[in-house]
Amino acid sequence: MALLADGAWHGKIWTGSWTDGGGGGYQAVEPATGQQLGEVGRATPADVRAAAERAGAAQRAWATAPHEQRAAVLRRAGDLLTEHAEEIKDWLARESGAIRPFGDFQVGTSAQECYEASALPSHPYGELLRTGAPRLSFARRVPAGVVGVIAPFNVPTILAIRAVAPALALGNAVLLKPDPRTAVSGGMMFARIFAEAGLPEGLLQVLPGGADVGEALVTDPAVRIIAFTGSTRAGRAVGSLAGQHLKRAHLELGGNSALIVLPDVDVVGAASVGAWGTFTHSGQICMATSRHLVHESIAEEYTAVLAEKVANLPVGDPFRDQVALGPLIDAGQRDRVHGLVTASVEGGATIRTGGTYEDLFYRPTVLGDVPVTAPAYQDEIFGPVAPVTPFSSLDEVAALAADTEYGLSLGILTRDVYAGLALAERIPTGLVHINDQTVNDEATAPFGGVGSSGTGSRHGGPQANIEAFTETQWVTLRGDLPAYPF
Structure with missing residues (x-):
């Protein structure tokens, strides 16, 4: 019944x-x-x-x-x-x-x-x-x-x-x-x-x-x-x-969670991890990967692979069709997401894929070369948008990841897991995932953020x-x- x-x-x-x-x-x-x-x-x-x-x-x-x-x-x-x-x-x-x-x-x-x-x-x-x-x-x-x-x-x-x-x-x-x-x-x-x-x-x-x-x-x-x-x-x-x-x-x-991609990773595998972290449930998750901080030596390749992976994902009605992304919850949320995207492009970011919508269906969007001053970098997006920002050193990326009022979740992708853990200790956050994206939840695990999270x-x-x-x-x-x- x-x-x-x-x-x-x-x-x-x-x-x-x-x-x-x-x-x-x-x-x-x-x-x-x-x-x-x-x-x-x-x-x-x-x-x-x-x-x-x-x-x-x-x-x-x-x-x-x-x-x-x-x-x-x-x-x-x-x-x-x-x-x-x-x-x-x-x-x-x-x-x-x-x-x-x-x-x-x-x-x-x-x-x-x-x-x-x-x-x-x-x-x-x-x-x-x-x-x-x-x-x-x-x-x-x-x-x-x-x-x-x-x-x-x-x-x-x-x-x-x-x-x-x-x-x-x-x-x-x-x-x-x-x-x-x-x-x-x-x-x-x-x-x-x-x-x-x-x-x-x-x-x-x-x-x-x-x-x-x-x-x-x-x-x-x-x-x-x-x-x-x-x-x-x-x-x-x-x-x-x-x-x-x-x-x-x-x-x-809320959150503005970073995924740090170090230069020793498999780029294709890392882009897959990053895609899941950003685009699951159209990004409407507090833990969503909101900032992709990628080493400058692989940033362009990572951005291109990420854009290729999501460019053709089906977006539509999840009740009637087999899709990868459903609608945003309402027009107010859609307009907020689109406003962050357009303002970030005006601020120097480049759209590699997406940036468009029909009704409440927002296309998965990848932004390349995102300045740290861009709204899509500074703010919680809560939509299907992946901003990619390059970094040059561990000191720089630790400072970038920590330079936010939020502190909910952090992902670090690297072959050297101990170096990843050491890097995580420099970044205030409630959750840390080495070699995984930021969206993880289990009933047996303590959950919560620090700062404005x-x-x-x-x-x-x-x-x-x-x-x-x-x-x-x-x-x-x-x-x-x-x-x-x-």
């Missing part, structure tokens, strides 16, 4: 059942065709307040539930993601423009996030402390309470579930605000998945909405932690507001997840009442 085939979700938000949102609805639109796929309910700040109250009440029982119960729900959720993979991939293709292999990756990784989270309830959650008093002293991790998750459009399943799953597993309730443009694949699907998995009512609520709903999540007194993935601009606002309300905000933000590793692996979604509590026990002088 399909998860959403009955249409009960149309025009609704999820509060434990399908209910009307106070703000009406959003049209779910297919970027490739402009076709309307249905209507998603629009939440309001009042809906957030009511949801937070429900979540707080439900969370208290969930926090004390046997750890086996919480683990079973997460395992079942992972199984259901796998069982309904084709339906979810169809929605990812239609709603977010993901090609089928990228949909496979999203569903597989999302299921793995649930399986990894299912191990958290039985994970050791405290430590004995030495004490000078006649008592037992220990520290333990306890659920934070209600967690707000704000997820983006670009990889909607993974970037929601990587916070939702561990937060639930560790005894919290979750209010999920998906991007309205991908509220089905990034929200409504999870409402149905966890309901079918046996999650008690009120512990996961899905509230599509705009900035007012995000602000309500951050400021609501019942919400103790915010997990936000999105742009650096929006992340700064979320972090500032969270700080004012004395709550933690885990921020995973975020507040460090807050997702992935038991340590990062436990620290992210629990509080530390100090507990002492005495066998008898102590005697005090008054």
Whole structure:
């Protein structure tokens, strides 16, 4: 049975059942065709307040539930993601423009996030402390309470579930605000998945909405932690507001990730690696390879091979055709990408292939001889554009790679892996991949950036997840009442 085939979700938000949102609805639109796929309910700040109250009440029982119960729900959720993979991939293709292999990756990784989270309830959650008093002293991790998750459009399943799953597993309730443009694949699907998995009512609520709903999540007194993935601009606002309300905000933000290509590599193989890093999901990934820093002795050859590899990649509707690149999410994003390309050409870069679009389908674009002052070099592109900039020495490329406000992911291609690792140590970044491109993600690995890319590793692996979604509590026990002088 399909998860959403009955249409009960149309025009609704999820509060434990399908209910009307106070703000009406959003049209779910297919970027490739402009076709309307249905209507998603629009939440309001009042809906957030009511949801937070429900979540707080439900969370208290969930926090004390046997750890086996919480683990079973997460395992079942992972199984259901796998069982309904084709339906979810169809929605990812239609709603977010993901090609089928990228949909496979999203569903597989999302299921793995649930399986990894299912191990958290039985994970050791405290430590004995030495004490000078006649008592037992220990520290333990306890659920934070209600967690707000704000997820983006670009990889909607993974970037929601990587916070939702561990937060639930560790005894919290979750209010999920998906991007309205991908509220089905990034929200409504999870409402149905966890309901079918046996999650008690009120512990996961899905509230599509705009900035007012995000602000309500951050400021609501019942919400103790915010997990936000999105742009650096929006992340700064979320972090500032969270700080004012004395709550933690885990921020995973933008990137301008470099792929460094040293002169000892196989150029054809390196160009293939670089192409994958830039053009996967049309570059709409925070980790996308945004700057190709290539040694001057091979830069021209690398640029030519890269352009040749991508010049004829099929671009089109990923739901109906077998293509390599789908559409950009909307006209605003397309125009921003094209503006960066044209401004960079005006600033001295040369177009080796691409630089054109039809509707929301932007051709894979390679820019050669890109000056470090060009907008496509300076800014996060979030589109299918590969700027290539030559360098002459390790000192120069280390300085180039580090000369950005961002610090999310870094790739270094070289036959001398130890030299690559030594070079990486000179460049601030959250993720490093020697002999691979910048787009890598595993449920078992800590994930996060530094600088304007975020507040460090807050997702992935038991340590990062436990620290992210629990509080530390100090507990002492005495066998008898102590005697005090008054």
